[in-house]
Amino acid sequence: MxxxxxxxxxxxxxxxxxxxxxxxxxxxxxxxxxxxxxxxxxxxxxxxxxxxxxxxxxxxxxxxxxxxxxxxxxxxxxxxxxxxxxxxxxxxxxxxxxxxxxxxxxxxxxxxxxxxxxxxxxxxxxxxxxxxEYGADPEPFDHIFTCVPGWPLQHAVVYAHFSCYFELLKSGALANLTSLPYEVAPRIVARLSIPHAILKYSREYPEFVKLYYECGGNLRQLGTAGTTCIEEFLECSPAKELLVTLSGLPLSLKSLCRVTIRQLLGRRNLHKLSSLELPLSLFPFLNFEEFSHYSLQTRLNTRSRIHTTEE
CATH class of the missing domain: 1.25.40.20 (Ankyrin repeat-containing domain)
Incomplete structure (x- = not known):
C-alpha cells in the first residue's frame, strides 16, 4: 500500500x-x-x-x-x-x-x-x-473478570493521574467492585484493590485516598496476600498516613447522604443532579468539586514537565 x-x-x-x-x-x-x-x-x-x-x-x-x-x-x-x-x-x-x-x-x-x-x-x-458523557462503561465486564487489560479506575491510580481518577469517580465509576450488579470472585476483587494500588503507585498523593474514602471506598480491602494495604506496605508515606487515619473513621452523615443520592440516581442519571430540589450550594458538594483543585494541579504539573522537557 x-x-x-x-x-x-x-x-x-x-x-x-x-x-x-x-x-x-x-x-x-x-x-x-x-x-x-x-x-x-x-x-x-x-x-x-x-x-x-x-x-x-x-x-x-x-x-x-x-x-x-x-x-x-x-x-x-x-x-x-x-x-x-x-x-x-x-x-x-x-x-x-x-x-x-x-x-x-x-x-x-x-x-x-x-x-x-x-x-x-x-x-x-x-x-x-x-x-x-457518551456512556462508555468504566467497569467493562470482560476486563473485570479476566483482569486483562485491567480496570480504568485502577490504571488511573497506577499512572498516578488524579485528573482521570477524579473524572471517573465523579462520573459514577464504582469505588468498590463488590457494588457491581453481578458477583465478582474475591480473588479478582483482591487483585484489583484500589487501596493497594494507591500505596504501591500513588503513595505520595493522599488525595487519592481521601476521594476514594469519600466515595464510600473500602479502605480495609484485602489484597492478593490476604492482608490490608496497611499491613502489606510498611513504609511511611503521605497516602498511608491518611489511610491509617481514615480507616478507623465512619463517613460523616453529610458524605453518606452524598453517596446515597448518587447511588439512587445511578450513573446514567447523574446529569439530573441539578434538577433536584436542593439548595444550589449543595450541587458542588454532590459533584465532589472540593477535589477539583487537585485535578487542576495535576494538569499544571504535567504541563510544567512537558515545558521543561522541551526546553
Whole structure:
C-alpha cells in the first residue's frame, strides 16, 4: 500500500493501492510514528483521518453512507477501529464525530483495550470525559473478570493521574467492585484493590485516598496476600498516613447522604443532579468539586514537565 498526502493525489495518478493522508501530515512523518497495515481491498481513510486528528476529513467521510461499513472495521497492527485510533491521536473532535456517526464506543483492539481504557492510560482527560458523557462503561465486564487489560479506575491510580481518577469517580465509576450488579470472585476483587494500588503507585498523593474514602471506598480491602494495604506496605508515606487515619473513621452523615443520592440516581442519571430540589450550594458538594483543585494541579504539573522537557 502506498501512503500519500492529499495534495499528492494528482501526482499519484493511477498508482494502485493509494491511500490519502490528511494535508497536515506528511507520509514520512506518518510512517515514522504510526503504521496502519491493511489489506489491498481495505478502505482505511477513516482510520488515517482519525489517527492524524483530521476531524474535518472525518466529517466528510462519515457523511457518505457507503463508508459506514468501515466505521468499526479493525486494522493491523493492533486491530484498532477508527475510534481507538482517534483516542490515540488525541483529538476530541475526531472522537465526537465518530461516536456521533455510530462508532461502537466499547469496541476493543487486539489487546482488549476499549477507548475509555486507552484514554485513561494515555491521560487523555478531555477525551475520557467525552467518552464518559457518551456512556462508555468504566467497569467493562470482560476486563473485570479476566483482569486483562485491567480496570480504568485502577490504571488511573497506577499512572498516578488524579485528573482521570477524579473524572471517573465523579462520573459514577464504582469505588468498590463488590457494588457491581453481578458477583465478582474475591480473588479478582483482591487483585484489583484500589487501596493497594494507591500505596504501591500513588503513595505520595493522599488525595487519592481521601476521594476514594469519600466515595464510600473500602479502605480495609484485602489484597492478593490476604492482608490490608496497611499491613502489606510498611513504609511511611503521605497516602498511608491518611489511610491509617481514615480507616478507623465512619463517613460523616453529610458524605453518606452524598453517596446515597448518587447511588439512587445511578450513573446514567447523574446529569439530573441539578434538577433536584436542593439548595444550589449543595450541587458542588454532590459533584465532589472540593477535589477539583487537585485535578487542576495535576494538569499544571504535567504541563510544567512537558515545558521543561522541551526546553
Amino acid at each position: 502506498l501512503l500519500v498526502p492529499t495534495s499528492a493525489r494528482a501526482a499519484a495518478g493511477g498508482m494502485a493501492n493509494t491511500v490519502e493522508l490528511p494535508l497536515q501530515i506528511s507520509a514520512h512523518a506518518y510512517l515514522m510514528n504510526h503504521m496502519v497495515d491493511a489489506d489491498d481491498d481495505d478502505d482505511v481513510r477513516l482510520h488515517l483521518a482519525a489517527l492524524c486528528g483530521d476531524d474535518k476529513g472525518l466529517r466528510q467521510i462519515t457523511a457518505d453512507p457507503q463508508y459506514i461499513q468501515w466505521l468499526n472495521y479493525r486494522v493491523r497492527p493492533y486491530m484498532s477501529p477508527p475510534l481507538r485510533l482517534a483516542v490515540s491521536g488525541g483529538n476530541p473532535e475526531c472522537v465526537e464525530v465518530l461516536v456521533s456517526a455510530g462508532a461502537d464506543i466499547e469496541l476493543e483492539d487486539v489487546k482488549g483495550q476499549t477507548p475509555i481504557f486507552v484514554a485513561t492510560c494515555q491521560k487523555k482527560l478531555e477525551i475520557m470525559k467525552l467518552l464518559l
